[in-house]
Amino acid sequence: MGRGRRGLGRIGSTGFPGLSRLQTMQLTSIKANQEMHEHFTRLTTIGNTPAAEAIRLTIALKAKGEETVQNHYEIIIIGAGPGGLFAGQKAASLGLKVLVLDRKQEIGPPKRCAEGLGLGWFKRLKLKPEKEWAVQAIYGATLWAPNGKSITLKSKKIAGYVLERKVFEKKLALEAARKGAKILVKANVEKCERKNGTVEVTVNEYNEYKTYSAPLIIAADGVDSRVARMLGVNTANKLPDMDSGFQYEMTNLKNYDEKTLHMFFGTKIASRGYCWIFPKRKNTANVGIGIGASEQKSAKEYLDAFISSKPEIFKDASIIEVNAGAIPVGGFLEDMTADNLLIVGDAAHMTDPIHGGGIGIAMEGGEMAAGIAAKACKAKNYTHEFLKQFNNEWYAKRGNQLKKRLKARLFLEKLTDDDFNYLAESITVEEALKITGGELDAKSKFFFLGKKLIQRPGLAKIMKKYFES
Numbered sequence: 424m425g426r427g428r429r430g431l432g433r434i435g436s437t438g439f440p441g442l443s444r445l446q447t448m449q450l451t452s453i454k455a456n457q458e459m460h461e462h463f464t465r466l467t468t469i470g471n472t473p474a475a476e477a478i479r480l481t482i483a484l485k486a487k488g489e490e491t492v493q494n495h496y497e498i499i500i501i502g503a504g505p506g507g508l509f510a511g512q513k514a515a516s517l518g519l520k521v522l523v524l525d526r527k528q529e530i531g532p533p534k535r536c537a538e539g540l541g542l543g544w545f546k547r548l549k550l551k552p553e554k555e556w557a558v559q560a561i562y563g564a565t566l567w568a569p570n571g572k573s574i575t576l577k578s579k580k581i582a583g584y585v586l587e588r589k590v591f592e593k594k595l596a597l598e599a600a601r602k603g604a605k606i607l608v609k610a611n612v613e614k615c616e617r618k619n620g621t622v623e624v625t626v627n628e629y630n631e632y633k634t635y636s637a638p639l640i641i642a643a644d645g646v647d648s649r650v651a652r653m654l655g656v657n658t659a660n661k662l663p664d665m666d667s668g669f670q671y672e673m674t675n676l677k678n679y680d681e682k683t684l685h686m687f688f689g690t691k692i693a694s695r696g697y698c699w700i701f702p703k704r705k706n707t708a709n710v711g712i713g714i715g716a717s718e719q720k721s722a723k724e725y726l727d728a729f730i731s732s733k734p735e736i737f738k739d740a741s742i743i744e745v746n747a748g749a750i751p752v753g754g755f756l757e758d759m760t761a762d763n764l765l766i767v768g769d770a771a772h773m774t775d776p777i778h779g780g781g782i783g784i785a786m787e788g789g790e791m792a793a794g795i796a797a798k799a800c801k802a803k804n805y806t807h808e809f810l811k812q813f814n815n816e817w818y819a820k821r822g823n824q825l826k827k828r829l830k831a832r833l834f835l836e837k838l839t840d841d842d843f844n845y846l847a848e849s850i851t852v853e854e855a856l857k858i859t860g861g862e863l864d865a866k867s868k869f870f871f872l873g874k875k876l877i878q879r880p881g882l883a884k885i886m887k888k889y890f891e892s
């Protein structure tokens with residue numbers, strides 16, 4: 424049952440004469456206390472206008488530190504990115520009374536993202552691509568070695584989409600609101616404090632402080648997460664576990680395949696990372712870079728040098744947007760729970776350690792957290808002990824697989840430019856087609872590439888180190 428229906432059902436039965444249902448809701452305190460009923464009865468009998476008194480009474484109750492029913496929720500989700508919005512949508516669908524808060528003034532921008540989302544995520548999350556936000560169908564990837572040679576892994580079937588993420592997130596917000604979640608923007612959470620079994624959330628809205636409460640918080644506040652820390656969980660990323668991302672959305676590009684994602688490797692191009700061109704509508708693309716956060720040279724310097732080195736693509740291009748952000752690529756939180764708290768998405772470092780993608784993983788994490796939240800609300804149990812089941816579920820479904828990918832990333836970091844050149848030269852067109860044509864599953868693809876690499880002097884030893892256990 425949705426939030427609104429459940430609330431109205433309960434309050435409507437109290438039947439305050441002369442007040443609309445909304446005013447009645449405003450008047451009903453969390454305790455539904457006797458004192459207010461008496462106060463209200465006194466007011467109506469002495470002939471004051473009910474509406475005016477309703478407002479005065481609400482203000483008086485707030486001044487006394489009492490909350491109105493509108494400020495109390497079953498869960499409060501902090502952060503309206505893909506993780507928080509999907510959690511909100513799913514939790515509201517499960518009948519929970521949900522509040523979603525975001526400090527931004529608009530859902531969506533700034534995007535801080537290359538906007539690629541693989542088809543697997545559409546299937547897993549039951550998303551139907553719509554042309555308003557799934558703006559560019561992608562059929563594969565072209566991997567560029569430092570020497571300029573490339574391997575194209577392309578299939579006839581759509582392999583994913585580049586999104587217009589601002590529109591996608593708005594769509595997620597509309598869905599969440601339709602299911603009954605309450606969303607507030609320009610609501611910066613400044614404090615979270617446990618009080619008598621619930622969490623009091625202090626929010627700066629238009630420079631005015633407001634308080635909301637719920638027994639359960641979902642921290643979906645992204646890589647810079649402070650919410651979990653406010654509730655005692657250290658989510659700080661170590662520098663080696665972070666990538667630094669920088670990107671331009673550019674238009675009027677030329678001479679590149681608009682049907683594949685392009686990734687450019689090489690220590691001079693992007694140390695511990697890669698540059699990318701993710702096509703997005705005609706002649707327009709996200710052109711960016713992700714490198715280790717402890718690199719001396721900035722991500723922008725690397726990217727500008729990359730763009731200058733490719734006049735055939737960028738000579739006449741214009742920049743229409745700049746995006747920057749950090750990407751957590753390897754320090755998954757072992758425990759993403761505490762009393763009254765679940766942590767999802769980038770806040771829990773849930774991104775893929777190899778390519779840094781995190782939209783789908785954050786949404787999946789949000790959906791799983793909504794399921795656990797519903798169980799907790801039903802059992803009225805918000806303890807760390809109870810909520811810990813979220814860790815088990817997440818690691819079984821996604822986390823353990825990502826840990827393996829972390830090992831693979833650590834191995835890839837050891838590859839030299841010569842190794843990349845060797846790969847690009849030694850994989851034939853037939854072999855590339857075999858990789859993308861559905862003949863090989865993920866494991867076999869990995870073994871195939873491993874077999875190629877093991878022929879390189881020195882690499883067998885490194886592979887043994889990373890993949891033995």
Ligand SMILES: Cc1cc2nc3c(=O)[nH]c(=O)nc-3n(C[C@H](O)[C@H](O)[C@H](O)COP(=O)(O)OP(=O)(O)OC[C@H]3O[C@@H](n4cnc5c(N)ncnc54)[C@H](O)[C@@H]3O)c2cc1C
Pocket residue numbers: 501502503504505506507524525526527535536537538539540610611612613643644645646648649668669670711746747748749750767768769770774779780781782783785
């Ligand atoms: C340059 C770059 C390129 C990327 N490219 C891709 C890609 O192509 N594909 C992909 O899948 N992933 C990509 N990612 C990663 C992806 O953007 C993230 O993994 C994803 O956004 C995580 O979603 P989230 O909901 O966890 O957090 P976010 O999207 O970061 O959302 C967090 C929200 O919390 C809000 N918030 C924070 N603090 C507070 C507060 N105190 N009070 C209220 N609100 C608060 C923020 O305003 C924000 O809206 C990229 C990242 C970067 C930096």
